[in-house]
Amino acid sequence: MQPGKLNRKITLQKPEKDVAASGEAIVTFVSVGEVWADVKPLSGKELYSSSQRLAQATDEFTIRFRKDLTPEFRIQYQGQDFNILTVIEIGMRDGLKIVAESRAEYRDVN
Numbered sequence: 001m002q003p004g005k006l007n008r009k010i011t012l013q014k015p016e017k018d019v020a021a022s023g024e025a026i027v028t029f030v031s032v033g034e035v036w037a038d039v040k041p042l043s044g045k046e047l048y049s050s051s052q053r054l055a056q057a058t059d060e061f062t063i064r065f066r067k068d069l070t071p072e073f074r075i076q077y078q079g080q081d082f083n084i085l086t087v088i089e090i091g092m093r094d095g096l097k098i099v100a101e102s103r104a105e106y107r108d109v110n
Contacts, residue, residue: 006036010061011076012069029074029081038062039077042099054103058085061098065089075100 013029020026044057059082061075075082075098082100090097 002038005038006063008037008039008077009034010037010039010063012066013074013076014068015072015074031076032068032073035063035066037077056101056103058099058101061100062090063096063098065093065095069096069098080104 011034012032014032015027016030018026018028038061040060040062042058042060044055057080059077061077061082069084069087071084071087073084075084080102082102085099085101088097088099089095
């Protein structure tokens with residue numbers, strides 16, 4: 001891992017589960033810290049249905065090693081939330097490679 005390539009700041013968030021007064025399960029995300037990352041776009045696509053457009057992007061984030069990160073976490077980067085698909089250890093605790101996906105829904109005005 002080349003530390004000079006970790007030039008993008010991302011926020012790691014973990015889920016906290018609670019129960020509302022109505023008995024409904026509520027999941028909120030709490031920031032656990034900002035870290036430097038190397039970000040590489042892997043793929044992107046747009047899907048259309050009726051009057052809606054869905055944009056989907058898959059990115060690869062490389063960060064320094066953390067032992068607490070799991071796929072339950074999510075990443076915030078450039079105003080978007082990325083759901084973590086997989087976390088892969090690089091070397092012997094040299095770093096982590098994270099593949100994550102974001103989705104944004106847009107309503108087209110007709």
